[in-house]
Ligand SMILES: Nc1ncnc2c1ncn2[C@@H]1O[C@H](COP(=O)(O)OP(=O)(O)O)[C@@H](O)[C@H]1O
Ligand SMILES: Nc1ncnc2c1ncn2[C@@H]1O[C@H](COP(=O)(O)OP(=O)(O)O)[C@@H](O)[C@H]1O
C-alpha cells in the first residue's frame with residue numbers, strides 16, 4: 224500500500240477483471256488493484272461473498288470500485304453497506320473509467336478531483 | 349454465420365477480449381464474435397496485423413468494432429481503411445457497448461437502429 | 474404447530490418447485506437475458522435447504538435472516554441480492570410482528586430498496602407488488618398471482634438485463650417474475666396466510 | 669551516390685539511435701504513459717532494418733513503403749500507426765518528388781491525418797510541425813529540434829494516453845516527441861538535407 228486509495232474491479236468474468244489489472248498495472252504500479260471476477264463457482268456472474276471479502280482485504284481506507292454490468296451493481300451495493308471502508312461506486316464505463324482512475328491515482332491527484340474527472344465517463348444510472 | 353453482422357473486440361489485453369467474448373456468448377449465441385487482443389508478441393498492446401487479419405476472416409459483410417483505449421483506435425482505423433468490409437467503429441464504452449450491441453444483434457434489431465441506440469454509450473472522440 | 478413451522482414448510486416447498494422448474498426459468502431468461510436465472514435460483518435454494526434442514530428455529534427473524542444470507546451468498550446475479558434483501562428485510566420486520574402482511578410488505582420494500590424498480594418495469598416487482606397489496610387486503614388468490622405474472626409479458630423492460638433489449642423484451646414473461654410467482658403460489662399452498 | 673542511399677543511411681542511423689535509447693524512451697513513457705514507447709520503437713526499427721538490410725531500392729517510394737508497413741505491423745501502440753502513416757504518406761509523395769521538404773511535409777500530413785492532433789497537444793506533432801516548417805524554409809538546425817522537443821515539457825497533453833493525466837502531464841517531455849527528435853537529428857546528420 225503506497226497510495227491511500229485502492230481500486231476494486233468487479234466483472235462478471237474472472238479473466239476480464241484480471242486482464243484489466245495487467246493493463247492498469249502498467250500505468251499505476253503503486254496503486255493497489257484487486258479483483259472480484261466471476262461467480263463463486265468460477266462461472267460467469269458476480270458473487271457477493273467474493274466482493275465483500277475482497278473489499279475487506281484492502282489496507283487502504285478508500286476504495287474506488289468499478290463494475291461491468293448492472294447486475295454486478297446490486298451485489299456491490301450490498302457489500303458496500305456491510306463494509307466499514309469508504310467505498311466509492313463508480314458508474315463509469317468499466318475499463319475506461321478504471322484506466323483513468325488508476326492513472327490519476329498513480330499521479331497523486333486528489334481523490335475528490337478524480338471523482339470529478341470521472342463524471343465525464345458515467346454511463347450507468 | 350447466422351446473422352448478417354459480426355462483432356470484433358479489440359483490446360490491449362488478450363484475456364480481456366476473450367473473457368468478454370464469454371460474456372457476450374451468453375446473450376448472443378448466434379452472433380459471430382471475434383477478438384484481436386494484445387500485441388503481436390502476446391504482450392499488452394494492439395496489433396495492426398492481428399486486427400486486419402481478424403477483420404478479413406469474417407464471413408459477415410458488416411462488422412461492429414469495439415475497442416478499449418484510444419491507442420487501439422489508430423490501428424483499427426488503418427485496418428478499416430485497408431478492408432473491403434463495412435466496418436463500423438463504435439466509440440462507446442467498450443464492454444457496455446459490446447454487450448448492448450451483441451444483445452440487440454441477437455434480437456435481430458436492425459443494425460442502423462442498433463447504432464442509434466449505442467450513441468448513448470459513446471464516450472470516445 | 475409452532476410459529477415458524479408453516480413458514481419453514483413454505484420455503485421447503487418453494488425449494489422443491491424451483492429445483493423442478495430450473496430449466497423453465499433458464500429458458501425464460503434465455504429469451505431476454507443470459508439464461509441463468511434457473512441455475513442461479515437452484516443453487517440458492519439448495520444452499521438454503523442445506524442451512525435450514527434439521528436446524529431449530531424458535532424465532533422467525535432467525536429463519537428469515539439465514540434464508541436471506543444464503544440467497545445473497547449463493548444465488549449470484551441480480552436476483553441474489555434482490556431475494557436476499559427481501560428476506561433480510563423480512564427478518565428485521567419479524568422482530569416486531571408475525572403478521573404475513575407486515576412481513577411480506579417488508580420483503581417488497583427490501584426488493585425495491587435494492588433494485589429501485591417501479592411497477593411496470595418488467596421485473597419481479599410486478600409480481601411482488603400486486604401480491605403484497607392483495608395479502609394486505611386479505612384477497613390473495615392464485616389468479617392474482619397468475620395475472621400479475623402474465624402482465625409482465627407485454628411490458629417493455631426498463632430495469633435489469635432485459636432492458637438492454639428495449640422493445641424486443643416485449644412478448645416474454647420476466648424470469649424473476651416467474652420465480653416470484655412460484656414463491657407466492659407455494660405461500661398460498663403452505664397455508665401461511667390461513668388462520 | 670544514388671538517390672536512395674542517403675535516405676537509407678538516415679534510417680539505418682535512426683535505427684541505431686532508437687536501439688541505443690530504448691530505455692530512455694521507456695522511461696519518458698513511464699512518467700506519462702504506459703512505459704513502452706522505447707520497446708515499441710525498438711521492435712519496429714529492428715523489423716525495418718531486417719527488411720531493408722541488403723535489399724536494393726531503386727525508388728524512394730518503395731523504400732518508404734516498406735519502412736511504413738513494417739512500422740505499422742511491428743511497433744504496435746499509438747506510435748506504430750503514426751510513424752507508419754508518416755512513411756506511407758511519404759511513399760505516395762515520393763512518386764512525384766524527391767524534394768526533402770515535400771516528402772517530410774507529406775510525412776507530417778500522414779501523422780496528422782492519423783492522430784488528428786494539433787500543435788500544442790503534447791505529441792510528436794509538436795516536433796514534426798516546427799521541423800517540417802524549418803525544412804521548407806531551409807533553416808533546420810539542431811537547435812530547432814531541441815527547442816521543439818523541450819517545448820513539449822510545459823504542455824498539457826490533450827491527445828494520446830498522457831491526456832488521461834490532464835494537468836499532471838505537465839513537466840514531462842513527450843516520449844513520441846523525443847523519438848521524433850531522434851528522427852530529425854539523424855536526418856540532419858545523414859546529410860539528407862544537404863545538396
Ligand atoms: N433492478 C431490478 N429490480 C427488480 N428486479 C430486478 C432488477 N434487475 C433484475 N431483476 C430481476 O432479476 C431477474 C434476473 O435474475 P438473474 O437472471 O438471476 O440475474 P442476472 O440478470 O444477473 O443474470 C429478472 O428477471 C428480474 O425479475
Ligand atoms: N493522437 C496522436 N497524435 C499524435 N501523436 C500521438 C497521438 N497519440 C499518441 N501520440 C504519440 O505517441 C506516443 C506514445 O507512443 P507509444 O507509447 O508507442 O504508444 P501507446 O500510447 O499506445 O503505448 C506519444 O508520446 C505521442 O507522441
Ligand SMILES: [Mg+2]
Pocket residue numbers: 502506507508509510550
Ligand atoms: Mg440471468
Ligand SMILES: [Mg+2]
Pocket residue numbers: 267268294507509550551
Ligand atoms: Mg447472470
Ligand SMILES: [Mg+2]
Pocket residue numbers: 697701702703704705745
Ligand atoms: Mg506507450
Ligand SMILES: [Mg+2]
Pocket residue numbers: 392393419702704745746
Ligand atoms: Mg502501449
